Amino acid sequence: MVENHVRSALVPLYPRLRRFAAALTGSLAEGDDLVQHACERALTRTYQWQPGTRLDGWLYRIIQNTWADERKSARNRTQAPIEAATDTIGDDGVRRAEARITLDNVYRELCNLPEEQRAVLTLVCVDGLSYKEVAEILSIPVGTVMSRVARGRLALADRLDASGAHSGDNVLKLR
């Protein structure tokens, strides 16, 4: 049945979901929380997924919507600026004893980009999704995907050029 299919696919898809969530939040730890919440939500709505369509795309969309809801709640509660999330990667360090992640300079600079560029770059450049698929996941026009990919990629290239060799400071270490 559909629920069983979705449930059994979550673990193999997890690395990609985690990667996307980390790009959205700018933080691996926050990304992990986001994936968990999104998977909980997905399992209560498996009837919304149409067999034969991309399950990863459906899950990305749920992650995106869950993140939007969480940000809205956080904004309502604390009035903190949304942009604070982009600084998280530099201040995060080790958050959990059991999960210590190392990012190289590329990933760190990715996380320093604006959120909308991070999400698009991850889906297009890393996941290899088409512009149309990304537009559907993020609920934005294809033209917006194009411009964000272009700006984001060149901005990342500029940052990498400016940052030079890798820095050992403020990194999350990948095992």
Place this chain on the structure above:
Amino acid sequence: MTVYIDDSTLAAYVDGELDPAQLREIDLLLAGDPRARLKVRRMRETTALLRAACAESHFQDVPDRLLALVEKRPARAANPWLRRMLAASVLLASLVGTDVVLDHVWKPENVATLDSREAMLDEIAAYHLVYARQTEHLVEVPAERREHIEAWLGSLLNRTLRVPDLSSQGLKFEGARLLAIDTYPVAQLLWSREHGDPVALCVTFGSPSNRPLDIEHHRGLNVGSWDENGYTYVVVGAITEDSVRRIAAKVDTGTGAGMGAGIGLGEVPQQG
């Protein structure tokens, strides 16, 4: 004179989003534009770096809490169909002004150890016996709101849903309700008869494999079920097997087609 190629077009070029004609055009323009060629190279290099930095191997750790979530199964009663259907009050006989004598006593302990499909059909029959006795609230949404029923239940099932016209069978559409079985939506459509118990057609997500109509006898009722195009259909009522077949033949299982087309029994439609 060098024609300016905007960054979005260059990005689409790098990502393979251009059609062949556009590709040829950009190739020609790039041949005469070293600045644009440099941007293309930077974009490709950055893409390669991103893929390396964001390889799935860096995100492999699956946390215990996700494993627990995936392995967790909702608590299930022995008869999930019965549990769900009993949550709704379906009342029939009084609406048609006919006393219905039901001579079968429903006893949940009568359910033998059957495979899951047989158990499901038995539970449908057992519940039908219960709601057939009701005198009010046969349906949740009345037939007067047919378009709403079709849109509402169709959206939950990710398909076009049309109420079959069973008037030729002497059946009058009374309305519908939504049931939930293990978080799955079940569209239940109900028809009344001048003489006899109401008849129900249930539609829900089913097996990806098609399965022809099969009629079983459960608790004094005929229960006909089949699977098609990823959906399970069940016709239930105190009706003859021929009536079950005629009703099933009127059900259009096309997920995008309108009503009335129907399919012949025994046909195996192309699976989508």
